Amino acid sequence: MSKKKLTMLLNSNQTAGILLVALVSVAVMWGRPTLAQDTQSTPVSIEASVSLEWDQTAGVYTAIGDAVVEQGDKSLAGDEIIARYDAQSAARDLTEVTATGGVIYRTGDNVARGSRIHYVIDTEAYDLSGPGAIVTSPRGTMTAEKTITYTVQDSTRKQVIGIGNAAYRGEDGRIVEGERVVAFLDADSAVETIEAIGNTKVVTPKGIVATADRLDYVAATDRADLFDNVEIIDRDNILRGARAEVEFDKEISRLLSDNSGKRVTGVLTP
Secondary structure, eight states: OOTTEEEEEOOTTOOHHHHHHHHHHHHHHHOOOOSSGGGTTSOOEEEOSSEEEEETTTTEEEEEEEEEEEETTEEEEEEEEEEEEOTTOSSOOEEEEEEEEEEEEEETTEEEEEEEEEEETTTTEEEEEOSSEEEEETTEEEEESSEEEEEEEETTEEEEEEEEEEEEEETTSOEEEEEEEEEEEETTSOEEEEEEEEEEEEEOTTOOEEEEEEEEEETTTTEEEEEEEEEEEETTEEEEEEEEEEETTTTEEEEEOOTTOOOOEEEOOO
16 A cells, blocks of 8 residues: 555445544544634544545545545535645645535534535635535525535625525525525624525515516615516515615615606506
8 A cells, every 4th residue: 555545445344434443543643634724623534435545645535425524513425525635734634625416514503505515624615516506504595506605704794695596595584586696694694785686586574576687685774776677566566667675674665767768667456
C-alpha cells in the first residue's frame, strides 16, 4: 500500500462500520479533519458501503456507496462524497465537500435535499442542485427545480436563492414564487425581504393571490410591490394593472397604471 494513498473496498461480508474504524485510525495518525470552523475539536467520521479512498498527496477523501460524513450536529449523505483538505496543513481541516446522488445535508434543525451539493467550509456556503431541490428550516422552506444557493453575508444576514420554478414558504404559510426567488434572512433565519422575478406570485395565509412579472416583499411591513402584468385575486374580486402596492396585513391594495395610458381594471363581486 502506498504511504500517500489508502484505498479500502467492502465486500458483502464487510460493514461500513469496520471500514470507518480503519479510516479513523489512520486519520488519527496523520491529523484530524474538521467539517466546520466552529467544531474543530469534534472529530469527523466518514463511512460508505462500497469504498473509501484517502489520497494524502492531493488531500482528498472519496467515499462511494451510501456515503455519510458526520461531525457534531452536521451530517452529509449521498451516493458519493468527495471531501478535500489542505494537504500542506498540519491540521488537515476540510475546505470543501461535494456530494452527489440522493443528497441530504443536515445542520441542526435545517435540512437540504437535492441531487448534488457543493459545500465550502470557511464560508458555510453551499450550492444545491435539483431537480426537486429543497431546503427546510423551522422558519421557512425554499424549493427549486434547478438550484438553491445559500450564503452567509455576515453575522446578521443570510441569503437563499432559488432558481427554476422556485418558491419560498414562510412559517406563517405565506408563499412567494418565481423563476428566481431571493430571500434575505436575519440571524435567526426569519425572512426580512424577498425578491422574485419571472411568473411571480404571492399567496397569503388568508388566500389572497397576487401575480406579476416581478415583485419585492418586505416582511416587517407585510407589503409587496408588484411590477408589470399585475393581477390580484381576493375570492371573487379581481384587480389588474401595471403596478401594485399591497399591504397584506391591512388588506389594502393599490393598483397603478403605467405611462402607456392603459387603465387599471377591477371586477368586484358583492
